[in-house]
Each structure stands twice: as C-alpha cells, then as structure tokens.
Amino acid sequence: KAGVTQTPRYLIKTRGQQVTLSCSPISGHRSVSWYQQTPGQGLQFLFEYFSETQRNKGNFPGRFSGRQFSNSRSEMNVSTLELGDSALYLCASSPGTRDTQYFGPGTRLTVL
Amino acid sequence: GENVEQHPSTLSVQEGDSAVIKCTYSDSASNYFPWYKQELGKRPQLIIDIRSNVGEKKDQRIAVTLNKTAKHFSLHITETQPEDSAVYFCAASRGTSYGKLTFGQGTILTVHP
Numbered sequence: 664k665a666g667v668t669q670t671p672r673y674l675i676k677t678r679g680q681q682v683t684l685s686c687s688p689i690s691g692h693r694s695v696s697w698y699q700q701t702p703g704q705g706l707q708f709l710f711e712y713f714s715e716t717q718r719n720k721g722n723f724p725g726r727f728s729g730r731q732f733s734n735s736r737s738e739m740n741v742s743t744l745e746l747g748d749s750a751l752y753l754c755a756s757s758p759g760t761r762d763t764q765y766f767g768p769g770t771r772l773t774v775l
Numbered sequence: 776g777e778n779v780e781q782h783p784s785t786l787s788v789q790e791g792d793s794a795v796i797k798c799t800y801s802d803s804a805s806n807y808f809p810w811y812k813q814e815l816g817k818r819p820q821l822i823i824d825i826r827s828n829v830g831e832k833k834d835q836r837i838a839v840t841l842n843k844t845a846k847h848f849s850l851h852i853t854e855t856q857p858e859d860s861a862v863y864f865c866a867a868s869r870g871t872s873y874g875k876l877t878f879g880q881g882t883i884l885t886v887h888p
Contacts, residue, residue: 667818694874696875705881706819706864706876707878708877711874713874718872718875719874721875722776753818753819763873764874766819768818
C-alpha cells in the first residue's frame, strides 16, 4: 500500500495570507490526525478526524481549522498567517481510532 | 491536560553499547505509549508501542517497559548501530483515541562507530 502523502511538500507564504494543506491517508485508513513540529515546541497535536467528524482539537487558536472528506482525505487551513506558524506540518493516519498512527512526510511551511 | 517529559535530551553511545531513554507522563488515564524514530529530514516512524495492560514488549534489539504506578516508560536499544542515530520521541494518549498523541521533547541519539 502507498503510504500517507501530503501536498504540497514545501510552501512559502507571507504574513496575513492563508494556506491550505492536504493529506491523503493510507488506503482503508479512516482516522487522520495533524501535528505541528517546530524546534522550540516539538511535536504538538492539532486535530483528529474520524469518518468526517473532528474527535479532538489541540490548543491552537481558531485560525487553525481542518476537515475530513468522505474518502478520508483531510485538509487543514491556517488563516492570517503569523511568523510563528512556520513549521513542519505532519499528518498521520490509522485504520481506526485505537490503532497505530503512520506519518506522512510533512509540509514545510515558511512564513515571511 | 497530559504532559510528557523525556530524558535525556541528547545521548551519545559507542557502537554495540545499550541506550536507554526514559519518559514520564502526568495523566494516569493514559493507556497507549508509542515510540517514534525520526531521521533528519524524514517522517517519524513507529518503532515500538505498548498498551497499559502490558508491562514489557520486545522486538529484536528494541524493548519498551511500562510502570503504570510510577507513570513512566522507557525505551531500551541493545547492540546499538550507527544507523540507530536519530531523534527518538515518546508519546502518550488516553481513552479511545490513539490519534491524539502528546509527545515528549525528543532525544537525539548518536551512535559512534
């Protein structure tokens, strides 16, 4: 099976813009989670989706949002970008909610 | 919320030695504890995980132990090899959602040939 894929792999934006990141889970996986990775804060949980429903949300401002589609693909959106949003955004998928998560390669977002 | 502390932040060993990384968690309801290895520029990859109904789990040179009473778990790597050099993250989650992981800060493991 193909692994988790994320697009785009790299993105450069300026402050105030918005961005949409995409994640395609492993075929058959219905659970998708998003994480932000930075050198200072490490890996931090953003969202968890299962069957198009958000099950959990991390401690991030409302500028961060996400959704999951009926084919389990997921997107996350960040509006009004700030310099501090520069990070590697990782998506992970699993078959169900109590299964091992497999990570994608991430999207490297740079905010100038 | 859950807090996971990981030590040490850096670990340097000689090839063939053992390496031990320790994590403590704060939420006594946590019941799932995975370990991920992340090489430079690559995605985190699961190397081993343990659930709270098990005290120890082994997979070849890698083992994880869990002490629920003390709320800590450890990763043990024996006969280390240079290719084991990477950043290792522990994590914890609770309840019915393993998709909400709280990660430790990571340990940079360097194995010298």
